[in-house]
Amino acid sequence: MGFLVWLKMKYNKKMRFKISTKGFNDVVDITDKVSEILKKSKIKEGLCLISCPGSTCGITTIEAEPNLIEDFKEFLEKLVPSNRPYRHDQTWGERNAPSHIRSALIKPFLTVPIEEGNLVLGTWQQIILIDFDNRPREREIVVKVLETK
Ligand code: ZN
Numbered sequence: 001m002g003f004l005v006w007l008k009m010k011y012n013k014k015m016r017f018k019i020s021t022k023g024f025n026d027v028v029d030i031t032d033k034v035s036e037i038l039k040k041s042k043i044k045e046g047l048c049l050i051s052c053p054g055s056t057c058g059i060t061t062i063e064a065e066p067n068l069i070e071d072f073k074e075f076l077e078k079l080v081p082s083n084r085p086y087r088h089d090q091t092w093g094e095r096n097a098p099s100h101i102r103s104a105l106i107k108p109f110l111t112v113p114i115e116e117g118n119l120v121l122g123t124w125q126q127i128i129l130i131d132f133d134n135r136p137r138e139r140e141i142v143v144k145v146l147e148t149k
Pocket of ligand 1 (some may be wrong): 050092094095097
């Protein structure tokens with residue numbers, strides 16, 4: 001006997017939104033925007049995929065408290081320092097190798113379960129977009145909601 005889960009994707013062209021960022025590890029809390037889209041989908045049980053197409057941004061969850069965000073940025077700087085030479089920066093003029101590496105580590109997408117029409121997140125857990133690029137950017141966030149039956 002197998003285990004079978006039906007996945008049905010509700011597609012809606014408007015399941016995207018734009019966010020302007022300042023770059024340089026700018027953190028934006030996108031929890032409310034994602035919840036808004038989920039409500040519109042009317043899906044009660046399933047999975048919510050949140051993705052930011054791009055190789056210099058990240059999506060994760062954290063307690064979006066200003067001091068913790070500063071701690072997180074400091075940690076990212078220690079983990080992937082800005083002030084050291086990178087091969088990518090010698091080849092390309094953008095000088096954003098650390099932005100790409102941070103993005104690869106954090107990843108620009110996230111999946112959150114949905115129960116009773118809500119994102120299953122802890123009380124102190126917010127969904128954040130981090131822009132690692134070294135310039136302000138306009139980012140498009142793509143949300144896909146999968147219904148599980
Ligand atoms: Zn680059």
